[in-house]
Amino acid sequence: MTVPTLNRRHLLGAGATLATTALWPRLGAAQAAWPSKAVRFVVPFAPGGSSEIVARATAAELTKLLGQSVFVDNKPGGAGNVAMQEVARIDDQHTLILGHIGTLAVNPYIFDKLPYDPNKDFKPISLLAKVPSLYVVRPDLGVKDLKEFVAMARAKPGALSYGSAGNGSAGHLAMEYLKMASNTFILHVPYRGTGPQLTDLMGGRLDAAAVGAPAVLQFIKTGKLRCIATGTPQRLPQLPDVPTVAEQGFPGFEMTQWYGLLAPSNFAPAHAEKLAAAAAKAVKEPAALKSLEADAAQAVGSTPADFARFIQLEQQRWKPVIARAKIKPD
Structure with a gap:
């Protein structure tokens, strides 16, 4: 039987294979x-x-599950744009950011013009939670459900008013979405924050609002609203x-x-x-x-692929609403 001769190429190839194999445990x-x-x-x-x-x-x-401290760093400004821009450009593998309906x-x-690209500059990791939006009215408006409210709005276009925490806020979007779906016209009155609009709503100076559940549950239970x-599926x-x-x-x-x-791309x-x-x-x-x-937040915990699809669907949902209402930031 002929024994094959090991030339320099064979030796180099074998050495490279051994070196790579030896490296696998360290890479892992x-x-x-x-x-x-x-x-x-x-x-x-x-x-x-x-x-x-x-x-x-x-x-x-996450601190418990990952074995390293995970600390929250609040960085407000520019409707979330300041923080999104910073994290989009960072390169340290140890900085994450909270994605939101507004920023994404x-x-x-x-x-x-945005200083970041929501679809290219970030890697979706997991949808964490949803916070329900509630549609509320002043108790003396004379409607007991949404059907009656929509009927009143259609009968008197522009006579009803709703408040929001400002142009482009979640409450503004929620009511404009309802107006588009129901083909109604309801006057928008923007405020600087949720507190002032709720004060006027409970004081009878507004007719309606769409507000995150945490801010209004107590007033609903006491009959003030x-x-x-609810804006939830169930x-x-x-x-x-x-x-x-x-x-x-x-x-x-x-x-x-x-x-x-989210993580940087x-x-x-x-x-x-x-x-x-x-x-x-x-x-x-x-x-x-x-x-x-x-x-009143609902835990989700999705896969990266599911979160990416969810973001795309939300963008498709809100683009026509914003275009119809001609919403611009304050």
Whole structure:
């Protein structure tokens, strides 16, 4: 039998194979070691409100699951654009950001030019939670549900008014979405924040509003406001007798504020996979669920692919609403 001769090429090839094989355990260990230091979780809004609750509940559980501190860093300004621009350009593998309906699905259509690209500059990790929007009216308006409210608005175009926390706010979008779906005209009165608009609504100077559940549940329960519909796909446990908008003649209608976890586009795929699994588990942990449910927020915890599809659908939902209402930032 002839024994093959090992020439220089064979030896080099064998050496390269051995070297690569020897390197595999170290590469795997390096990937598994992420995160190797504290993780910064940027929130593009001021402290307080649902964004803070979702971010801190998630960060606390991620700290346990990832074995490194995950700390929340609030960086408000420019409707979230300031923080989004910073994180889009960062390159350290240890900075994440809280994505939001505003920064991902609304800002692209209300600002003439954004300092970031919501679809190219970020890697979707997981949809964390949704916060229901509630449609409320002053109790003495004379309507008991959404059907009666829409009938009144159609009978008196422009006679009814609604308040919002400002142009481009979630409440503004929610009511304009309802107006588009119901083919009604209701006068918009923008305020500088949720508090002032609720004061005028309960004082009888406004007729209606769409507000995140945490801000109005207490007033609904005490009878200071009447909830005529929820923007959620299903009825809320906190308001089991209040039907959804979809139930009252508008199939497929959904209006919720939502929050998700994003990483810069250069985030390593292996890190993204590990983080997504941890995030989906984090929001379902008992302590996180307790924090979220206290704020009427609904935990989700999706895969990166599902979150990416969700963002695309939300952009498709809000583009025509914003164009029809000609919404511009304050």
